[in-house]
Structures are given as structure tokens and as C-alpha cells.
Amino acid sequence: DAGVIQSPRHEVTEMGQEVTLRCKPISGHNSLFWYRQTMMRGLELLIYFNNNVPIDDSGMPEDRFSAKMPNASFSTLKIQPSEPRDSAVYFCASSLGSGGVQETQYFGPGTRLLVL
Amino acid sequence: GENVEQHPSTLSVQEGDSAVIKCTYSDSASNYFPWYKQELGKRPQLIIDIRSNVGEKKDQRIAVTLNKTAKHFSLHITETQPEDSAVYFCAAGGGFKTIFGAGTRLFVKA
Numbered sequence: 361d362a363g364v365i366q367s368p369r370h371e372v373t374e375m376g377q378e379v380t381l382r383c384k385p386i387s388g389h390n391s392l393f394w395y396r397q398t399m400m401r402g403l404e405l406l407i408y409f410n411n412n413v414p415i416d417d418s419g420m421p422e423d424r425f426s427a428k429m430p431n432a433s434f435s436t437l438k439i440q441p442s443e444p445r446d447s448a449v450y451f452c453a454s455s456l457g458s459g460g461v462q463e464t465q466y467f468g469p470g471t472r473l474l475v476l
Numbered sequence: 477g478e479n480v481e482q483h484p485s486t487l488s489v490q491e492g493d494s495a496v497i498k499c500t501y502s503d504s505a506s507n508y509f510p511w512y513k514q515e516l517g518k519r520p521q522l523i524i525d526i527r528s529n530v531g532e533k534k535d536q537r538i539a540v541t542l543n544k545t546a547k548h549f550s551l552h553i554t555e556t557q558p559e560d561s562a563v564y565f566c567a568a569g570g571g572f573k574t575i576f577g578a579g580t581r582l583f584v585k586a
Contacts, residue, residue, distance in 0.1 A: 393574075402576070402577075402578045402579055403520070403565060403576045403579070405573070405574070405575070405576070408573065415573075416573060451519060451520070462507065462508030462510075462527075462569040462570070462571075462574065464510060464522045464525065465510070465522070465574065466522075467519040467520050467521070468519065469518075469519055470519055
């Protein structure tokens with residue numbers, strides 16, 4: 361298995377532009393998580409899905425952020441419009457997440473976003 | 477809301493010494509406690525985990541203890557090596573949600 365796949369690995373954009381981050385979870389995993397990591401705030405959970413349904417998006421910082429999971433093998437995190445303070449590493453993770461039992465989360469390589 | 481506190485934020489030890497990282501959690505419904513290691517520029521990776529029905533678990537040089545009554549758990553690394561240098565995150569999970577601690581940056585000096 362290739363593990364969790366994220367694209368792009370690096371993104372540099374200008375303030376005001378739309379940014380779309382993509383994630384392919386491990387096949388067979390039912391839960392998907394989006395995290396943001398910065399030096400100041402550490403690892404923050406933004407949103408998580410179970411069986412493609414958003415369960416908790418309370419970590420999404422504001423309306424500029426949105427996430428979708430149209431099917432079991434693909435999710436996007438979109439920032440529109442982007443701001444310099446959005447610069448961070450964004451991780452996607454997946455887990456088996458069966459029936460509320462906690463399982464190991466497997467992280468993707470991350471997308472390093474820089475908003476100028 | 478749920479919270480996980482992790483201490484210390486930075487830890488420096490001599491090679492061969494032991495390192496201990498401690499975490500406390502607030503949600504009494506938490507039943508899963510993983511530890512992740514993140515090397516510089518890499519992704520977090522699970523190194524050990526423990527569930528609420530177990531008080532201690534060991535895997536070679538790494539051990540984790542859990543005290544559910546006090547709501548705290550600890551990571552113990554013995555015979556530390558330079559390659560143990562990384563950031564370590566504890567986490568507490570219940571249901572589908574896992575809350576991470578702020579991380580401990582461990583330096584192992586050769």
C-alpha cells in the first residue's frame with residue numbers, strides 16, 4: 361500500500377488566491393482527518409470525516425476554509441481566499457475508524473503551504 | 477472542551493540516559509492513547525499506543541504507562557540514542573476524535 365497520498369507537496373501562492381489541497385486515504389480506511397501544523401499552534405485538527413461524512417468541523421478556523429470528501433478515496437481542503445497566516449504544513453491522516461473504536465492514524469507526507 | 481497537556485516542551489538528555497514525557501487529558505471518555513514521533517521535515521508516525529484497559533505496555537526501549545484515575549499517561553524511552561531525537565506527541569482519543577498534545581522536542585546528545 362502506498363500509504364496516505366497528498367498533493368501538492370509544496371505550494372506557494374499569493375494572498376487572495378484559492379488553494380486546494382488533496383488527499384487520498386489508505387484503501388479501506390473509513391476515517392479521514394485534516395490537520396494543520398505550525399510552530400506557534402502545534403498540530404491542530406481541522407476536520408474529520410467518517411464514511412465520507414463530516415463528523416466534526418469545529419477546528420476549521422473560519423469560513424475561508426472548506427473540506428469535502430466526495431468518495432472514500434478522495435478528499436480536498438480548500439482555502440479561499442488565502443492569507444499569509446494560513447502558511448503551515450497541512451497533514452491528511454486516515455484510520456480504520458470502525459464503529460467508534462480508536463485506531464492508529466496514518467499521516468500523509470503533508471503539504472507545505474506558503475502564502476505570500 | 478477536550479484538552480491534552482504535555483510536558484516538558486523540550487527535553488535534553490545524554491545518550492544512554494532515559495527520557496520521560498508526561499501527558500494529562502481532560503475527557504474522561506478517552507480510551508485510546510497513542511504516541512507519535514515526528515522527525516524534522518517528516519510526518520508524525522505512531523511509535524506505541526495503549527488502550528484504557530491496560531496500565532502499561534512495552535516495546536523494546538519504549539514503554540507507556542496509563543493512570544486512568546488520575547487521567548495521565550507517560551512515555552518512557554530507555555537507553556536513548558541520537559536517532560531518538562525528534563518531536564514526540566501524545567494524544568488522547570475517544571469515539572472518532574483524537575486530541576494531540578503540543579509536543580516535546582527531545583534532544584539526545586552523543
